[in-house]
Amino acid sequence: METRYIELFLLTVSLPNLEVIKLTELENLERLEHGSLSVGSLSKLKEFSVSGCGKLLCVFASQLLPMLRDLETLAVESCNLLEVVFELEGADSSEPNPKILSPLKSVALWFLPKLNYISKRDPMGFKYIQTLNIFCCNSLRYVFAPTMTKSIPQLRNLRIGRCEMLSRIVAEENGLGESSVDEVEFPQLKSLVLTGVPNLVSFFPNVNTTSAKSSDYYHNPVQPQPLFNEKVGIPSLEYLRLSGLENVRNVFNPSMAGGLVNLQNLSIDDCSTLEVVVGKEEEVGHGRKIDKTLFPQLIKLQLGSLLKLKRFCHFTQPLEIPLLRAMGIADCPSMDAFSLGHVSVPNLSLPGISWNGDLNNAIQSLQKRKVVIEVAMETPKSRFKVFESVCLVPGVESIAWRQDLEVIGHEIDAVALTIAVRKNVGPCRLVFEGPVQ
Numbered sequence: 001m002e003t004r005y006i007e008l009f010l011l012t013v014s015l016p017n018l019e020v021i022k023l024t025e026l027e028n029l030e031r032l033e034h035g036s037l038s039v040g041s042l043s044k045l046k047e048f049s050v051s052g053c054g055k056l057l058c059v060f061a062s063q064l065l066p067m068l069r070d071l072e073t074l075a076v077e078s079c080n081l082l083e084v085v086f087e088l089e090g091a092d093s094s095e096p097n098p099k100i101l102s103p104l105k106s107v108a109l110w111f112l113p114k115l116n117y118i119s120k121r122d123p124m125g126f127k128y129i130q131t132l133n134i135f136c137c138n139s140l141r142y143v144f145a146p147t148m149t150k151s152i153p154q155l156r157n158l159r160i161g162r163c164e165m166l167s168r169i170v171a172e173e174n175g176l177g178e179s180s181v182d183e184v185e186f187p188q189l190k191s192l193v194l195t196g197v198p199n200l201v202s203f204f205p206n207v208n209t210t211s212a213k214s215s216d217y218y219h220n221p222v223q224p225q226p227l228f229n230e231k232v233g234i235p236s237l238e239y240l241r242l243s244g245l246e247n248v249r250n251v252f253n254p255s256m257a258g259g260l261v262n263l264q265n266l267s268i269d270d271c272s273t274l275e276v277v278v279g280k281e282e283e284v285g286h287g288r289k290i291d292k293t294l295f296p297q298l299i300k301l302q303l304g305s306l307l308k309l310k311r312f313c314h315f316t317q318p319l320e321i322p323l324l325r326a327m328g329i330a331d332c333p334s335m336d337a338f339s340l341g342h343v344s345v346p347n348l349s350l351p352g353i354s355w356n357g358d359l360n361n362a363i364q365s366l367q368k369r370k371v372v373i374e375v376a377m378e379t380p381k382s383r384f385k386v387f388e389s390v391c392l393v394p395g396v397e398s399i400a401w402r403q404d405l406e407v408i409g410h411e412i413d414a415v416a417l418t419i420a421v422r423k424n425v426g427p428c429r430l431v432f433e434g435p436v437q
Contacts, residue, residue: 015041025052032064042067049075058087065100072103077110085109086119086126105154106131115140130188131157138164142171144184151185158189162196170204185233190262192237198246201225204232226250226279228257235259238297241267249308250279254315263295269304277303278313294319300326307331313339320344321359329366333410338363368397370434371414373405376427389424393417404431 018041023029045068050059056079060068065086076085086101107129109115115137119126132155134143140163144152160166170184184204194200206229227248228234237260242251248271252260257278268277278294294313298321303309309332313319324345329335343359355362375386383401390399390407393416397409405428407417414433421428 017044018042019044020047021045021049022047023050023053026056027052027054029053030055030057032058032060043069046070047073049073049077050079051075051077053079054081056082058083059085061087068101070103071101073106074104075108075110076112077108079112081114082112083114084117084119085115088119088121101126102128104129108133109137110135112137113139117141117145118143119145121145127152128154130154132159133157134160134163136162137166138162141165142168144170151187152189153187155186155189157191158186159191159193160195160197161193164197165199166197167199168202168205169200172205183231183233185235186237187233188236189234190236191239192234193239193241194245195241195243198244200227200245201247203228206231224249226253226256229253230255232256233259236262238262239265242271243267243269245271246273249273249275250277252278254279257294258291260295262297264297265300266295266298267300267302268306269302271306273308274306275308275310276312276314277309278315280314292318292320294321295324296322298324300324302328303332303335304328304330305332306335307333309335311335311337311339316340318342318344320346321348322346324348327366329363332367335363335367367410368408369395369410369412369414370432371407371412371417371430372432373407373418373421374429374431375405375421375425376429382425385424386421389420390417393420 042064048068048071050056059074059076059082065088074085076082085107104126105128107118109118110133113136116139118140129152132143134140143160143166158169160169202225206225227242227245228251230253233256240263242248251268251274268274301324303312318341319339321343322345325347327345327348327350338359344357345359346357348359350362350366353362353365355365375382386401386405387399390396390405393407393412395409395412396407396417398407400406400408405421414430418428418430
């Protein structure tokens with residue numbers, strides 16, 4: 001029995017000059033077909049958006065794609081049953097057409113709970129995309145199919161958020177018996193944001209074909225691999241933010257980190273398993289040396305809520321981060337040093353911190369906080385009550401009573417501390433909260 005779908009156009013129409021299509025809240029629309037469109041239709045279409053079409057299963061079937069000669073912008077939102085954006089399985093894979101979707105510059109995919117693939121076999125022209133935003137697509141397991149060529153030359157901005165099943169960005173095998181290239185490069189990618197992707201293991205897995213076919217590998221890898229290994233090249237990257245990654249212990253392979261010569265802003269937070277940002281020296285290929293200058297353009301570094309982070313990098317040799325001017329470290333209780341060797345940061349200013357130019361000396365001081373509270377009524381009995389209540393506040397390491405109450409510790413909550421003193425002793429006032437000087 002032939003399957004029939006509810007289509008957008010029931011009669012043959014001609015739309016040769018149409019430039020914008022916006023489909024909203026068409027609850028019964030199941031498919032966009034080319035059969036009811038005359039030759040030349042949609043050839044000037046530049047912008048296509050679809051939102052709230054609850055029964056739509058696929059945005060573009062393979063027969064429709066050749067008609068979209070000028071499409072530049074695509075936005076798909078809140079289509080609860082959508083499984084795939086570009087359906088190419090029926091196309092002739094032996095003769096890929098490089099012109100299909102080659103003008104496409106911007107794609108946004110939001111709130112698509114059933115989206116499994118953007119496409120199992122990427123359209124050749126899709127590699128010229130410049131901006132890709134993906135948000136709340138909880139069935140998506142990878143972004144780029146493995147038939148993509150070695151380079152994705154025009155991509156400048158990639159932002160992915162709240163995709164719970166995403167395990168890699170570039171797949172190494174797609175279930176169709178097609179494998180990927182050995183390396184992938186994003187030569188123009190300047191901004192990369194990955195947030196709320198708890199199952200992400202690797203940008204491009206460094207595994208062989210047999211082990212990659214096991215879906216269990218991504219959740220229980222035999223040997224943890226860095227998020228970015230030596231198979232990935234992003235030489236123009238300027239901004240990187242990582243948040244909510246729960247299966248990553250190491251962000252950069254040292255060789256890959258050495259290629260990030262334009263990175264200016266690095267922010268990592270809320271990654272519960274992260275132990276080190278740049279991996280060990282032995283991970284560098286045989287005969288290769290680590291450059292003394294790490295991230296030569298890095299200006300701002302932020303690390304927060306990284307409970308297992310031990311150090312930023314695991315190098316024994318001296319390192320220099322020459323342009324670093326701003327650094328914030330918060331809630332990293334396991335961090336005992338920045339690196340194993342001396343770290344020079346000639347442009348970094350840390351007021352009130354004694355560190356003698358070696359960033360390792362500043363780590364503990366940056367982590368420790370000092371809270372000073374003025375207590376209105378002071379008696380031997382009230383002092384005892386103060387000490388008793390303050391000791392119960394998490395993070396407190398030492399208590400001293402000089403002119404005022406002084407408390408030192410890691411990640412002390414000054415508000416909670418003040419409330420505890422006020423509740424057990426009486427009127428008090430927060431005088432100072434900041435790093436230990």
